[in-house]
């Protein structure tokens with residue numbers, strides 16, 4: 001196999017999805033699987049569906065097209081507000097989209113009418129993350145506008161938490177989102193079917209014991225893929241954290257000083273003796289760099305430490321480990337490293353089932369080895 005490559009264990013993704021679907025299901029909350037961090041990799045999308053997610057969500061039309069071209073058939077929603085330019089594409093490939101702007105919704109309505117479709121609109125409300133979202137005081141007007149626009153239907157409301165900031169949502173935030181759903185119904189009639197309360201950052205709240213009010217959906221990427229709570233960085237209990245691994249080839253191993261000795265100026269030659277007290281380090285250079293991934297988001301096996309990275313090289317301290325040129329080094333990735341690696345053209349993506357097929361994941365039509373570049 002070539003390196004660099006990302007190896008994907010599909011069985012672990014299915015098990016993570018299944019575990020979250022089951023635990024949140026008991027709380028009356030459905031799970032939408034978010035595929036943007038893997039660029040809509042169809043096998044990963046299928047692994048989420050095998051785990052029972054209610055549908056998928058993506059932020060780019062190109063990724064949705066990729067999934068659909070590979071045969072993924074399920075409701076897909078566009079979680080980034082659609083580009084006005086792409087209104088027709090969004091109508092064609094998504095059954096719903098998250099919106100905050102009248103101009104975009106009007107464009108979606110007219111594109112839907114032209115195509116003879118009705119498109120579901122979910123309105124994103126600003127509840128403190130300060131990324132996308134309509135201000136709560138403007139929500140009723142926007143909802144009324146959706147209801148009055150032919151070609152679109154009001155399906156629900158949603159909020160984002162900890163996308164821009166790193167502040168976990170509170171029970172009060174969830175209560176407010178629920179009240180806003182009631183308020184929209186009071187103001188403009190139709191039942192607000194979906195009340196979607198954010199991504200993996202909301203898991204801690206959702207898996208707690210407090211009331212879930214009207215919240216009935218989460219859109220989960222990181223927790224399913226990496227088993228990590230993005231706020232605490234801790235693993236989510238019961239989930240696999242090693243569904244993805246990055247492999248890179250070692251192209252140099254040398255004992256080097258951990259910093260270069262200061263060079264004396266020519267004037268000082270002969271008069272000063274430079275005594276080096278610089279210690280030596282076993283270093284390896286890996287053929288992977290910032291063009292491929294977020295090098296700061298890599299974790300190495302124990303005894304190996306990150307030193308630095310440039311566009312095409314990553315330098316590590318190999319300590320006492322026996323590392324040879326031509327061998328491969330395995331790394332794990334955080335969300336940012338994963339996202340960049342999955343979109344990097346020079347990184348091969350190898351998706352397969354390596355888990356023994358447990359009772360849980362039997363009979364879902366596994367394919368033994370699937371390779372997608």
Ligand SMILES: *Cc1c(COP(=O)(O)O)cnc(C)c1O
Nearest residue numbers: 034079199200201219220221222
């Ligand atoms: C990325 C994204 C998500 C998923 O976030 P995770 O932290 O990966 O679970 C959910 N909703 C929106 C709008 C997003 O952009």
